[in-house]
Amino acid sequence: xxxxxxxxxxxxxxxxxxxxxxxxxxxxxxxxxxxxxxxxxxxxxxxxxxxxxxxxxxxxxxxxxxxxxxxxxxxxxxxxxxxxxxxxxxxxxxxxxxxxxxxxxxxxxxxxxxxxxxxxxxxxxxxxxxxxxxxxxxxxxxxxxxxxxxx
Amino acid sequence: xxxxxxxxxxxxxxxxxxxxxxxxxxxxxxxxxxxxxxxxxxxxxxxxxxxxxxxxxxxxxxxxxxxxxxxxxxxxxxxxxxxxxxxxxxxxxxxxxxxxxxxxxxxxxxxxxxxxxxxxxxxxxxxxxxxxxxxxxxxxxxxxxxxxxxx
Amino acid sequence: xxxxxxxxxxxxxxxxxxxxxxxxxxxxxxxxxxxxxxxxxxxxxxxxxxxxxxxxxxxxxxxxxxxxxxxxxxxxxxxxxxxxxxxxxxxxxxxxxxxxxxxxxxxxxxxxxxxxxxxxxxxxxxxxxxxxxxxxxxxxxxxxxxxxxxx
Amino acid sequence: xxxxxxxxxxxxxxxxxxxxxxxxxxxxxxxxxxxxxxxxxxxxxxxxxxxxxxxxxxxxxxxxxxxxxxxxxxxxxxxxxxxxxxxxxxxxxxxxxxxxxxxxxxxxxxxxxxxxxxxxxxxxxxxxxxxxxxxxxxxxxxxxxxxxxxx
Amino acid sequence: xxxxxxxxxxxxxxxxxxxxxxxxxxxxxxxxxxxxxxxxxxxxxxxxxxxxxxxxxxxxxxxxxxxxxxxxxxxxxxxxxxxxxxxxxxxxxxxxxxxxxxxxxxxxxxxxxxxxxxxxxxxxxxxxxxxxxxxxxxxxxxxxxxxxxxx
Amino acid sequence: xxxxxxxxxxxxxxxxxxxxxxxxxxxxxxxxxxxxxxxxxxxxxxxxxxxxxxxxxxxxxxxxxxxxxxxxxxxxxxxxxxxxxxxxxxxxxxxxxxxxxxxxxxxxxxxxxxxxxxxxxxxxxxxxxxxxxxxxxxxxxxxxxxxxxxx
Numbered sequence: 001x002x003x004x005x006x007x008x009x010x011x012x013x014x015x016x017x018x019x020x021x022x023x024x025x026x027x028x029x030x031x032x033x034x035x036x037x038x039x040x041x042x043x044x045x046x047x048x049x050x051x052x053x054x055x056x057x058x059x060x061x062x063x064x065x066x067x068x069x070x071x072x073x074x075x076x077x078x079x080x081x082x083x084x085x086x087x088x089x090x091x092x093x094x095x096x097x098x099x100x101x102x103x104x105x106x107x108x109x110x111x112x113x114x115x116x117x118x119x120x121x122x123x124x125x126x127x128x129x130x131x132x133x134x135x136x137x138x139x140x141x142x143x144x145x146x147x148x149x150x151x
Numbered sequence: 152x153x154x155x156x157x158x159x160x161x162x163x164x165x166x167x168x169x170x171x172x173x174x175x176x177x178x179x180x181x182x183x184x185x186x187x188x189x190x191x192x193x194x195x196x197x198x199x200x201x202x203x204x205x206x207x208x209x210x211x212x213x214x215x216x217x218x219x220x221x222x223x224x225x226x227x228x229x230x231x232x233x234x235x236x237x238x239x240x241x242x243x244x245x246x247x248x249x250x251x252x253x254x255x256x257x258x259x260x261x262x263x264x265x266x267x268x269x270x271x272x273x274x275x276x277x278x279x280x281x282x283x284x285x286x287x288x289x290x291x292x293x294x295x296x297x298x299x300x301x302x
Numbered sequence: 303x304x305x306x307x308x309x310x311x312x313x314x315x316x317x318x319x320x321x322x323x324x325x326x327x328x329x330x331x332x333x334x335x336x337x338x339x340x341x342x343x344x345x346x347x348x349x350x351x352x353x354x355x356x357x358x359x360x361x362x363x364x365x366x367x368x369x370x371x372x373x374x375x376x377x378x379x380x381x382x383x384x385x386x387x388x389x390x391x392x393x394x395x396x397x398x399x400x401x402x403x404x405x406x407x408x409x410x411x412x413x414x415x416x417x418x419x420x421x422x423x424x425x426x427x428x429x430x431x432x433x434x435x436x437x438x439x440x441x442x443x444x445x446x447x448x449x450x451x452x453x
Numbered sequence: 454x455x456x457x458x459x460x461x462x463x464x465x466x467x468x469x470x471x472x473x474x475x476x477x478x479x480x481x482x483x484x485x486x487x488x489x490x491x492x493x494x495x496x497x498x499x500x501x502x503x504x505x506x507x508x509x510x511x512x513x514x515x516x517x518x519x520x521x522x523x524x525x526x527x528x529x530x531x532x533x534x535x536x537x538x539x540x541x542x543x544x545x546x547x548x549x550x551x552x553x554x555x556x557x558x559x560x561x562x563x564x565x566x567x568x569x570x571x572x573x574x575x576x577x578x579x580x581x582x583x584x585x586x587x588x589x590x591x592x593x594x595x596x597x598x599x600x601x602x603x604x
Numbered sequence: 605x606x607x608x609x610x611x612x613x614x615x616x617x618x619x620x621x622x623x624x625x626x627x628x629x630x631x632x633x634x635x636x637x638x639x640x641x642x643x644x645x646x647x648x649x650x651x652x653x654x655x656x657x658x659x660x661x662x663x664x665x666x667x668x669x670x671x672x673x674x675x676x677x678x679x680x681x682x683x684x685x686x687x688x689x690x691x692x693x694x695x696x697x698x699x700x701x702x703x704x705x706x707x708x709x710x711x712x713x714x715x716x717x718x719x720x721x722x723x724x725x726x727x728x729x730x731x732x733x734x735x736x737x738x739x740x741x742x743x744x745x746x747x748x749x750x751x752x753x754x755x
Numbered sequence: 756x757x758x759x760x761x762x763x764x765x766x767x768x769x770x771x772x773x774x775x776x777x778x779x780x781x782x783x784x785x786x787x788x789x790x791x792x793x794x795x796x797x798x799x800x801x802x803x804x805x806x807x808x809x810x811x812x813x814x815x816x817x818x819x820x821x822x823x824x825x826x827x828x829x830x831x832x833x834x835x836x837x838x839x840x841x842x843x844x845x846x847x848x849x850x851x852x853x854x855x856x857x858x859x860x861x862x863x864x865x866x867x868x869x870x871x872x873x874x875x876x877x878x879x880x881x882x883x884x885x886x887x888x889x890x891x892x893x894x895x896x897x898x899x900x901x902x903x904x905x906x
Contacts, residue, residue, distance in 0.1 A: 008198070008209065009285040016846070017208040017282075017815065019822055023784055023841035023861050029476055036292075047159070057168040058159065060362035060470065061229050064531045067472055068370075069227055071527050071535055074826050076220055076227075076274055077281050078212050078819045082826055082839050084535050086476035086563070091469070106476050110841070115281050122273050122292070123227055130228050130266050131168075134160040141187075141273070142293030167393070168362065170369055174331055174388035174408050180627055211621065211815035215682045218623055219823075222678050222686055225373050229366045233373055233386050235686050237627035237714070242620070257627050259714075261388070310500070310511065311587040318695070319510040319584075319667055325633055325690035325710050338594075349461070359470040360461065363531050371529055376675050378522055378529075378576055379583050380514050380668045384675055384688050412690070412712075417583050424575050424594070425529055432530050432568050433470075436462040443489075443575070444595030482778055513664035513772065517833045520774055521672075524829050524837055537837050539778035539865070544771070559778050561865075612802070612813065613889040621812040621886075640896075651763070661772040662763065665833050673831055680824055680831075680878055681885050682816050719885050726877050726896070727831055734832045734870050735772075738764040745791075745877070746897030 010079045019079050025110040029086075030151040032105055034117035036144035038125045039098040044136040049094060058131050059092055062101075066090040066124030070105055070116045077119070083109045085116060090124050101125050102147075114146045161230045170230050176261040180237075181302040183256055185268035187295035189276045190249040195287040200245060209282050210243050213252075217241040217275030221256055221267045228270070234260045236267060241275050252276050253298075265297045312381045321381050327412040331388075332453040334407055336419035338446035340427045341400045346438040351396060360433050361394050364403075368392040368426030372407055372418045379421070385411045387418060392426050403427050404449075416448045463532045472532050478563040482539075483604040485558055487570035489597035491578045492551040497589040502547060511584050512545050515554075519543040519577030523558055523569045530572070536562045538569060543577050554578050555600075567599045614683045623683050629714040633690075634755040636709055638721035640748035642729045643702040648740040653698060662735050663696050666705075670694040670728030674709055674720045681723070687713045689720060694728050705729050706751075718750045765834045774834050780865040784841075785906040787860055789872035791899035793880045794853040799891040804849060813886050814847050817856075821845040821879030825860055825871045832874070838864045840871060845879050856880050857902075869901045 012018050048058060067088045074082040086106040093100040103120035105113040125141045132139065163169050199209060218239045225233040237257040244251040254271035256264040276292045283290065314320050350360060369390045376384040388408040395402040405422035407415040427443045434441065465471050501511060520541045527535040539559040546553040556573035558566040578594045585592065616622050652662060671692045678686040690710040697704040707724035709717040729745045736743065767773050803813060822843045829837040841861040848855040858875035860868040880896045887894065 008282055010212075010282045011208060012844070015208055016844075017212050017818055017822070018844040019840065019842045021842035021861060023863055057162060057166055057362045057365070060359045061161075061168050061366055063359070063470055064363055064366050065227065065229050067470070068528070068531055075823070076216065077278050078216050078823055079278075080281060081841075082535075082837075084537065084562075084839065085472065086534075087472045087474035089465070089469075089471040106474060108476055109839075114284070115277065118277055118280065118292075122277060126266065126269055126273060127228050127230075129269065130231060131159055131161045133265070139296070140293075141269075141295040142291075144292040144295075145290070163391070167391075168365055168369070169391040170387065170389045172389035172408060174410055208815045208818070211812045212819055214621055214812070215816055215819050218621070219679070219682055226370070229370055232388075233384075233686075235386070235688070235713075236623065237685075238623045238625035240616070240620075240622040257625060259627055260386075310584055312514075312584045313510060314693070317510055318693075319514050319664065319671070320693040321671055321689065321691045323691035323710060325712055359464060359468055363463075363470050367529065367531050377672070378518065379580050380518050380672055381580075382583060383690075384686075386688070411688075416586070417579065420579055420582065420594075424579060428568065428571055428575060429530050429532075431571065432533060433461055433463045435567070441598070442595075443571075443597040444593075446594040446597075447592070510664045510667070513661045514668055516661070516772055517665055517668050520772070521830070521833055535837075537839065537864075538774065539836075540774045540776035542767070542771075542773040559776060561778055612886055614816075614886045615812060619812055621816050661766060661770055665765075665772050669831065669833050680820065681882050682820050683882075684885060718888070719881065722881055722884065722896075726881060730870065730873055730877060731832050731834075733873065734835060735763055735765045737869070743900070744897075745873075745899040746895075748896040748899075749894070 017079060022081060022110040027108055027110060028151050029108050030112050032112055032114040032117040032146060033148040034121045034146050035102045036121040036125050037098045037100050037142055038128050039140045040136050041138055042097050044132055045094055047135060061131060062124040062127040063090045065127035066103055066120035069123035070120040073116045073119045077115050080115050081111050083107045083113060088120055090120050099128060112149060114149055168230060173232060173261040178259055178261060179302050180259050181263050183263060183265040183268040183297060184299040185272045185297050186253045187272040187276050188249045188251050188293055189279050190291045191287050192289055193248050195283055196245055198286060213275040213278040214241045216278035217254055217271035220274035221271040224267045224270045228266050231266050232262050234258045234264060239271055241271050250279060263300060265300055319381060324383060324412040329410055329412060330453050331410050332414050334414060334416040334419040334448060335450040336423045336448050337404045338423040338427050339400045339402050339444055340430050341442045342438050343440055344399050346434055347396055349437060364426040364429040365392045367429035368405055368422035371425035372422040375418045375421045379417050382417050383413050385409045385415060390422055392422050401430060414451060416451055470532060475534060475563040480561055480563060481604050482561050483565050485565055485567040485570040485599060486601040487574045487599050488555045489574040489578050490551045490553050490595055491581050492593045493589050494591055495550050497585055498547055500588060515577040515580040516543045518580035519556055519573035522576035523573040526569045526572045530568050533568050534564050536560045536566060541573055543573050552581060565602060567602055621683060626685060626714040631712055631714060632755050633712050634716050636716055636718040636721040636750060637752040638725045638750050639706045640725040640729050641702045641704050641746055642732050643744045644740050645742055646701050648736055649698055651739060666728040666731040667694045669731035670707055670724035673727035674724040677720045677723045681719050684719050685715050687711045687717060692724055694724050703732060716753060718753055772834060777836060777865040782863055782865060783906050784863050785867050787867060787869040787872040787901060788903040789876045789901050790857045791876040791880050792853045792855050792897055793883050794895045795891050796893055797852050799887055800849055817879040817882040818845045820882035821858055821875035824878035825875040828871045828874045832870050835870050836866050838862045838868060843875055845875050854883060867904060869904055
């Protein structure tokens with residue numbers, strides 16, 4: 001675990017927020033993967049399996065919400081740059097008492113895409129939450145983090 | 152803990168997703184509160200205290216990102232209704248190793264605002280993540296859940 | 303077939319575009335249904351049946367794109383009012399050589415939702431087009447029209 | 454007429470939707486042209502000629518709506534990439550009983566712009582529909598298709 | 605000139621920004637008018653007259669940009685409420701050395717629409733600036749203010 | 756003061772609006788700076804100093820609104836290209852009776868970013884207006900202009 005560096009890159013010397021200048025950085029292939037978990041009752045997972053596999057719309061809605069949100073990361077996270085994503089994928093693994101969500105974003109740009117991957121995981125998770133909230137009042141979205149960053 | 156009901160309200164009888172018809176429900180004052188936590192290193196919290204309290208921009212950016220995202224919940228969560236929010240507030244509590252984020256949304260509408268509160272917490276948390284990621288590679292967003300729903 | 307009335311309601315006396323004032327109209331339950339057709343090769347329909355029914359993502363993506371676009375009609379059609387939709391549904395019927403798309407929007411508002419229904423049909427159709435264009439270069443979106451308007 | 458290829462490029466091996474990875478493709482000048490027709494009563498065309506030519510706002514509104522929508526294609530079509538458009542133009546030809554709409558989009562990017570051209574035609578057509586719907590209840594948007602794709 | 609009141613309504617007791625709660629206020633017809641001026645060279649005005657009156661697209665583009673932006677005021681001004689506008693109009697008066705822009709917004713809502721009127725004036729002015737900047741490097745947007753507020 | 760050139764670049768030979776084709780221009784580092792002033796009562800400036808310096812949220816909200824709007828310039832100004840901004844900064848200087856707002860945008864693109872800088876200044880100014888309007892009815896946004904353009 002590295003010790004925190006003493007500066008916040010998004011603040012200038014006076015403490016004001018700014019979009020960091022990336023104009024001098026090279027265009028480079030970059031990727032990031034983030035994961036998260038939506039904890040829920042086992043019966044909800046059973047229902048999701050029963051409904052989701054034949055009909056598709058619950059998982060499909062969450063996947064598309066994650067992809068669409070990733071493309072708008074620069075509108076949602078104030079100091080993020082607008083990056084042209086080369087691809088985004090969002091996958092779901094159903095476990096006994098939770099759905100594990102994994103998103104990977106790729107770009108060829110001057111800065112990385114970890115925020116895009118995190119936004120995809122989070123909005124996919126909240127979309128699942130929205131679609132299952134009538135049947136499960138115990139859901140918690142957690143363990144949202146970046147697991148891989150490549151350039 | 153209630154047993155899940157056997158239906159997903161956002162799916163019709165054929166399993167297709169739809170926006171549930173709320174036209175017959177009354178306009179009613181409604182509120183929801185959600186919370187979440189951004190876990191980080193104690194040194195990051197120290198830095199946040201040192202930077203945030205005098206200068207304001209880190210916490211202020213996260214707060215505004217949460218408020219702005221709450222107003223766009225219907226664009227982010229595919230089956231959510233567009234609700235005119237009466238108010239949104241987002242608060243932050245700095246603990247030793249995490250930031251606790253609390254958001255409350257209020258409306259006078261035909262359906263509730265828990266998704267708006269969850270979206271506010273989540274985007275506020277991811278904005279903090281974005282601003283602090285240069286100094287802390289260990290952050291995890293978690294425990295995102297609804298704590299109160301009133302109508 | 304009624305003879306056209308001599309005025310365009312969105313133009314003022316000088317010919318300038320404006321959003322028509324609806325402030326004096328009552329809040330009223332309103333609905334509109336629109337349909338359209340995406341013509342394609344029979345083999346594409348076969349492929350869609352084979353892929354869509356078990357896995358769902360093609361049709362589900364088109365449905366969600368239609369629902370999401372309907373909620374943003376006021377951003378897409380310059381002189382449309384922002385209406386809080388009570389519900390939107392988008393359905394698909396697979397015929398031999400085309401997909402028939404039907405969308406119904408409902409609101410309780412001062413003006414109608416036919417543009418919302420048309421936007422839903424159109425964006426659902428274009429999303430199908432996008433997902434199937436690698437396998438079929440002959441697709442045509444047509445017969446997009448309002449079939450019912452209720453208040 | 455080519456036989457459909459057996460794969461939908463936007464689905465992975467499990468049938469899940471994804472944004473196709475275009476990171477390995479070269480940046481290349483690309484263009485696409487789409488057309489469509491808004492069928493209407495001859496009297497509506499007469500009115501459009503009388504109003505549109507001297508005052509401009511009806512056709513101008515449709516043109517701008519098409520251009521603005523083309524720039525947001527990635528928000529409207531879930532699996533489209535965000536492409537920086539080099540130019541967009543939308544033209545209108547008034548015939549006896551319909552308006553023929555033609556849009557051309559150009560980019561220097563890793564993938565094509567046919568969806569951008571289709572979105573421009575479609576939203577331009579729906580904006581005309583919106584502005585003329587008070588005088589003509591018989592309009593139909595059709596024959597929307599790609600007529601040229603260059604790279 | 606009234607003396608400033610000692611509180612900023614958008615800040616809570618701790619100085620944090622929030623969307624003010626308007627849930628207890630009545631739904632009420634409200635209107636606001638704002639004006640602004642785009643100063644430019646007399647020759648630019650001559651060109652605008654020559655081009656704009658027969659063809660319409662310059663003024664029409666500015667008008668539509670103002671109307672569209674007014675509908676998105678809540679996305680642009682962080683603490684503004686989302687209001688359903690009953691109407692928006694934007695007018696232009698060509699004087700010797702400037703364009704005077706006037707916008708009026710109307711709503712039936714719990715809070716006023718002066719920000720919507722200001723956003724319409726400003727974006728209409730900047731759109732004119734964009735379209736005329738190739739021919740005039742001296743333009744200045746100024747005197748943007750609210751001239752009337754009614755409820 | 757240069758004499759206006761006889762053409763509006765955003766209009767084609769028939770007077771129709773279009774997005775100018777920039778595909779043949781080189782990718783180039785470009786920057787633009789714009790300024791503007793929000794005139795207000797001296798007591799408002801005093802209040803802003805008292806509130807803003809320790810707590811930050813008023814100025815921070817205006818700064819973020821400016822940065823966020825700059826990233827969406829292509830959605831707000833109809834004929835602007837979508838440019839990937841390398842950086843945006845917005846600064847505020849408190850004078851006796853006004854706030855001077857300065858924004859600088861940078862990109863590596865085929866066309867310039869003066870509209871992005873102007874949009875940032877303007878929305879930052881209107882956000883200040885919104886937050887201070889309860890205490891000062893005399894505010895005027897003016898002197899909005901481009902002060903530097905580099906490539």
